[in-house]
Amino acid sequence: MTGHVSRRMLLKGASLSAISIMLSPAFARVGPVRDARIERLIAAMTLEEKAGQLSIFSDPSRVDGPPVNPGLVAQSMATVQREIAAGRMTGLYNGIGVAAGRELQRVAVEQGPHRIPLIFAGDVIHGMKTTFPVPLGEAASFDPELARRTARAAAVEASAKGIQWVFAPMVDVARDQRWGRVVEGAGEDTWLGCQFAAARVRGFQGDDLTAEDSVLACPKHFAGYGAVMGGMDYNTADIPETTLRETHLPPFKAAFDVGALSTMASFNDIAGVPSTGNHHLLTDILRGEMGFAGLVVSDYTADAEMIAHGFAADGPDAVVKALNAGCDISMQSGLYNAHLPALVRSGRIAMKTVDTAVRRVLRVKQALGLFDNPYRSLDLAREARDVRLPAAIALAREAAVKSVVLLKNDGDLLPLSTTAKIALIGPCVSDKGDMPGPWASFPDFASCVTPEAGFRAAMGPTARLEIARGCDYEAPLAGGIARAVAAAKAADVIVLVIGESARMSGEAQARVEITIPAPQQALAEALAATGRPMVVLLRHGRALALSGAVRNAPAILATWFLGSETGHAMADIVFGAAAPQGRLPVSFPQASGQEPFFYDHRTTGRPQLGADPAWKARYREVTTEALYPFGHGLSYATARYSGTTVSAPILAGDGAITVSALVSNTGKRRLHEVAQLYVHDKVASLTQPVRVLKGISHLDLDPGQRARVAFTLTRADLAFVHPDARRFAEPGAFDVWVAPSSVAGIPVSIVLD
Incomplete structure (x- = not known):
């Protein structure tokens, strides 16, 4: 059959x-x-x-x-x-x-x-001996094809080591950042999760499931x-x-x-x-x-x-x-x-x-071909040959760079000059053991590149680099803050690498407070008091609630757990060899108590709109907005969105309409922009989310260049699940945005006939 x-x-x-x-x-x-x-x-x-x-x-x-x-x-x-x-x-x-x-x-x-024949399986979550960014970090690339490529490389190494079945990808949509396993998935959005789920399966399994380098x-x-x-x-x-x-x-x-x-x-x-x-x-x-x-x-x-x-x-x-x-x-x-x-x-x-x-x-x-070839993926020659290949190492660095999200860059503090005198501070700056990140089951620790090693490689033999741990991940170090402050005072700028250790994220690592651990927060406060400009590089497997000196730092980057090439990727971004292009796959709340928190929530009968917060759906301490919303990400150039249009005001039958916008690079450096398409069903038989992601588009623009980005919308894109489990769209009015994040842009209206 x-x-x-x-x-x-x-x-x-x-x-x-x-x-x-x-x-x-x-x-x-x-x-x-x-x-x-x-x-x-x-x-x-x-x-x-x-x-x-x-x-x-x-x-x-x-x-x-x-x-x-x-x-x-x-x-x-x-x-x-x-x-x-x-x-x-x-x-x-x-x-x-x-x-x-x-x-x-x-x-x-x-x-x-x-x-x-037996089948040999393994938890290959984000690489084998060559580790790639954790899946949540890689999702920040908003680039499913990148995930397909890293899964393919992971399959090559895993199969070379005798594995035929991987317990991945994790495709759970995660909307509460207290959950430790947020790190294994693609974040809070269903549409984005679908793209990464399909891409990773295609990468792991390849074109031929019986091939030596394919894994189930x-x-x-x-x-x-x-x-x-x-x-x-x-x-x-x-x-x-x-x-x-x-x-x-x-x-x-x-x-x-x-x-x-x-x-x-x-x-x-x-x-x-x-x-x-x-x-x-x-x-x-x-x-x-x-x-x-x-x-x-x-x-x-x-x-x-x-x-x-x-x-x-x-x-x-x-x-x-x-x-x-x-x-x-x-x-x-x-x-x-x-x-x-x-x-x-x-x-x-x-x-x-x-x-x-x-x-x-x-x-x-x-x-899998095991009956005809029970020794498939059990090849001694491949075990020695197909691990830590140069192409896989290069891909790990590329993926790490593309996963970094620039959250804030006041005064264009970044990128830094390689000739600047830098105090590189934090518990992980020289720690190879923490580089692979959580759920790295078979890592090659020796080959991992620490932040210190990456910065020294980028800055060259004349590097003016002061190194201090300052504290441990969750405990103070005797004299640690004093040594870190001394290093900061001797430098022009502080680069502070803080956040979670690999042990704080992953399975069985739920957190009541998704904040920077107290010893690291104390370190940040002491460094901020020196008056030196500070760049914060966050290492984390979930969105974090930032406060104090960390939140107020002029430059903040979400760097997740970047894998084997962590140090090189951090240096590439900090010194401008590459510009950040990542976008947040999870919303950063203002406080832990806002969790579960996600952008595509339904509106209430008393939404928090206008200047008067009284008698609204809100907390006493904070507004309902994210600190950094889903889809947010800056670069070293600036993008301007304008001229959003639709090819027709009415979407009829099984047809389609095109939604487009003009995107301009108004900065002085080359720009990689990730345009995002969102929709909102204004009136429906079930209350609908304030926005839902329906498309992404990557484009590269030189300074002064502009381009029109276009998306296609069909009736299926406007459908939702009804109580009888059927999925269909209801006629009516919709708002549509082409925007750089889930809270940006001005909507245009369409009508579904």
């Missing part, structure tokens, strides 16, 4: 969900639903062997990097080999090394009961994990179905539409049902509506955690609920191996359900 839907199928009453599956790119990759080789294997397997194909475990024998999961009781290589030979695991994750991988695969295909992508976490209450990891996500479908599901659909063949169920519950055991989510929506043809893997021990949720009574009950919901693979808990055979024999789980899950797993292995 191919992706063709015949007239006969329609006449026989083929369901729309079945047809959508047959037409999906994912279906084309996995091939026929019933493959003869796979069906023979399923028929020959025991229940114990089927449970093994639905179980994946950590590979402690091959770990190479910092821990990314709770502690494990390490298994010996002999134990792992015995389990593989008995057919009790489908694969291993978070271990690398080709020689060990080949040996484990040899056991599977020579000693395993049915010679079924795993969009996660399905679903609604970015909506956990209070921004606290593993917490409840209590969200309406319309919000789930409007905000949180589209990036997954974008990933599946370009061929992603796996997804990971999220830890959280939605409306009281944990995702791992949520049949409505994993079967009705994922497979029925979205036409997903791949496999679902649980998150780390998430099936067992349904017991702590109070949703499952015990281990066997957790297996019943997870497998019947549509969770094919259990990660790490061992519950499927322990209980599934007895549950089938007792009738609590149907054999058909087990076979369906096994079929999905085997079809994905087949799509």
Whole structure:
């Protein structure tokens, strides 16, 4: 069977969900639903062997990097080999090394009961040995093609190290910056999240999923994990179905539409049902509506955690609920191996359900080419050759530069001269260990470029550079501030690198206050008191609430965690070898208490408009505006937007209109501008966001040059999800902006007929 839907199928009453599956790119990759080789294997397997194909475990024998999961009781290589030979695991994750991988695969295909190959997986979130900016930072480039390229480079290195499946990209839309896992995604906007989800899947999987340098992508976490209450990891996500479908599901659909063949169920519950055991989510929506043809893997021990949720009574009950919901693979808990055979024999789980899950797993292995080439991506020559390639290193620097956002540059303090006397201060300025950032599972620390190294390389042998730590990330250093102040007084300008350490961002790193840690804030206050001009380079995995000397510094850059080439990229921007072009993928609040905070909120009946704030939707201490809004970003030149026009005032039927604006470079340096298209439905049956991003366009302008940027709008761009789960646009009036951020510009009006 191919992706063709015949007239006969329609006449026989083929369901729309079945047809959508047959037409999906994912279906084309996995091939026929019933493959003869796979069906023979399923028929020959025991229940114990089927449970093994639905179980994946950590590979402690091959770990190479910092821990990314709770502690494990390490298994010996002999134990792992015995389990593989008995057919009790489908694969291993978070271990690398080709020689060990080949040996484990040899056991599977020579000693395993049915010679079924293993799959080797890993948390490759933003690079392997060459680390790129964290995904949130890379999203600040507003350049999905850049993300495709970095994912492709990461796939080359990961596959060279023996990995065939990556637990990435994370495509959760994150609207509360207290959540530590904001750092793994593309930020607060759904449309932008869709672009980056699709780009990263295309990069990881490449054009041929069976190729040696291709890896299986795993969009996660399905679903609604970015909506956990209070921004606290593993917490409840209590969200309406319309919000789930409007905000949180589209990036997954974008990933599946370009061929992603796996997804990971999220830890959280939605409306009281944990995702791992949520049949409505994993079967009705994922497979029925979205036409997903791949496999679902649980998150780390998430099936067992349904017991702590109070949703499952015990281990066997957790297996019943997870497998019947549509969770094919259990990660790490061992519950499927322990209980599934007895549950089938007792009738609590149907054999058909087990076979369906096994079929999905085997079809994905087949799509990866593992049955025909079980040693794919286990090549000793590639392991030595295809890691830390010059092109990957250059790409890491390019991506880091393009991820930096210039938030503020009063008096054109930046760029600095390489001949200036600079005090480079901060806890990370000479710390290679913090450069890769959070969720760097397999980094090459030795090759990381620190800010000090990057500045010295840019300034040359005559560099006038004073170095001081000042404090630790979250603790003072004895005499640290005094030494930093002395360095500042001996310099012309201060470059202060502060913010979060890699340990403060990522999984299980929710923060009550998303502020600069107190010791670093004290350092900033002391340096500001010297009177020297100060440039602040923020390192962070979330939007931050800035205050005091940090907020008041004349120049501030959001530099996120930039990866291996951090120091070079920082120097490129600070000294003007490159101009900042990034835009914020998350809104910076004025205070932590504004969270959750995002630009595309709905208006209230008492919006905070006008000079009088009384009896309005507001806090007593701050206005409702962001400190720095979504889409904001400056450069070393200035852009002026004018002449916004529409090709027609009315959008009729299935037609389209063009929205355009004139963008001029009014500065003295070359400008890279990121124009953004926003829309607002003025009156609708459900209240609509004040603005929603619908397009971005990059353009380069020389001083004095201007160009017209154009976007196309269709009826689909104006649609929203209704209570019956249908998505369609309602006729009426809309405001449209072409602007440099989510709060800038003057709207023009259009009417949808």
